[in-house]
Amino acid sequence: MAGLMDWLHRFWVNFSFSNEVSSQYIRLFDDARHLTYEHPSLHAFLDGGTSKYFAAWGAQSFTSGKRYWEMLVDSSWDWAVGICKDSWIRKDDGILDESNRDKFLLCVKRDDHYQLWTTTPTTPLYIERPLGRVGVFLDCDSGNISFVDVAKHSLLWRYDDGVCTFPVRPFICTGHR
Structure with missing residues (x-):
């Protein structure tokens, strides 16, 4: 999309990750890897495996205005970018649980291919995995969030207004098996 990146950069925000967790385990990527469709809804089946991960969330929270940032995801097999509430890491349920209100775009590697997913609702995306950076555009005023493939200047996914x-x-969360 011509002009997309210039428009998004008008809302650029710098922030630091003051909250991080590493060298622990989380079900995020294994949950996504083992998702299968069963009538009438989507269920996650776990084999008990876990992934090592690094997760970080920003020091600053946002409640109004428009914000844009980018995350480098090129070197990770598994990754998730998006927005979260303060309490996400303390939850006992999985991040892909439908009761979760955090919004992520995530990529998981299975065998020799990658699959992109969204959370809430958990939805597989049948598009190519972005290489390099993923842009995150948060519009607090309308309550939506969008993800952009920076290299291709294209929209990957957009959550509707009010979500x-x-x-x-x-x-951000990165993981390796």
Whole structure:
């Protein structure tokens, strides 16, 4: 899309990750890897495996205005970017649980291919995995969030207006099996 990146950069925000967790385990990527469709809904089946991960969320929370940032995801097999509430890491349920209100775009590697997913609703995306950076555009005023393939200047996914509840923080999680 011509002009997309210039428009998004008008809303650029710098922030630091003051909250992080590493060298622990989380079900996020294994949940996504083992999703299968069963009538009438989507269910996750776990084999008990876990992935090592690094997760971080921003020091600053957002409640109004428009914000844009980018995350480098090129070197990770598994990754998730998006927005989260402060309490996401303390939840006992999985991040892909439908009761979760955090919004992520995630990529998981299975065998020799990658699959992109969204959370809430958990939806597989049948598009190519972005290489390099993923842009995150948060519009607090309309309550939506969009993900952009920076290299291709194209929209990957957009959550509808009103799906976000505030305050939220930038979030990234990378994992390796």
